[in-house]
Amino acid sequence: MLNSCIFCNDDKLEVALENDYSFVIFDKYPVTKGHLLIIPKRHVSDFFECTMEERESFNQLLEQGKELLDLKFNPSGYNIGINCGEAAGQTVFHVHIHLIPRYRGDMDNPRGGVRGVIPHKQKY
Template sequence: MNNSCVFCDTEEKFLENDLAFAIYDKYPVNPGHMLIIPKRHVADYFDTTIEERQAIDKLIMESRKLLDEKYKPDAYNIGINCGEDAGQTIFHVHVHLIPRYKGDLDNPTGGVRGVIPEKRIY
């Protein structure tokens, strides 16, 4: 555990298993935006173990089921920022599970390609 890490210190766990947990994003893109986080403090997704990735994946599926029931989104984006130049600001791996709703963006073409706005629509 890293005492200076907001994810290591959180007690707001919405779902959890032995190796990971899920919380609602404090700055949601859309209603229901969740973060799925390994319990072990590790900065980069590429440094997680296969067991951690499986635990994260299980929570993504559980979270989706709950979000489907509570928010009834039309679609989802799943994303991970790996490194400062990819936009990572908290250096403890976290997977964004973002519910998407018809009309939340005029033209959603390109989806996650929007991280570089001029490349989103092709």
């Protein structure tokens, strides 16, 4: 719902990067230091509803975001994730991509990475 969308209606968002179709902010509730969100300017709830232009803009900003984080925080790795639908954990229904910098030692055993969304399936 557009009227209640936190990305469409928060005039205090501090935009770190942007292009014609999307923008980047630091997550207000970061998983790790430097956690970024890539967000389309158009209100669209699901990644699979995005246009090819929006998807290309996401890729451009993922690259630029990585460069920014490499310079600012020097992480050891990255996770990239999108929650699509309530069953996948989506709570804000304006699509956004998480670029999460990872640091050695930020968890005991990171093996399996994004598979950890279902904890007992992370390690294989």
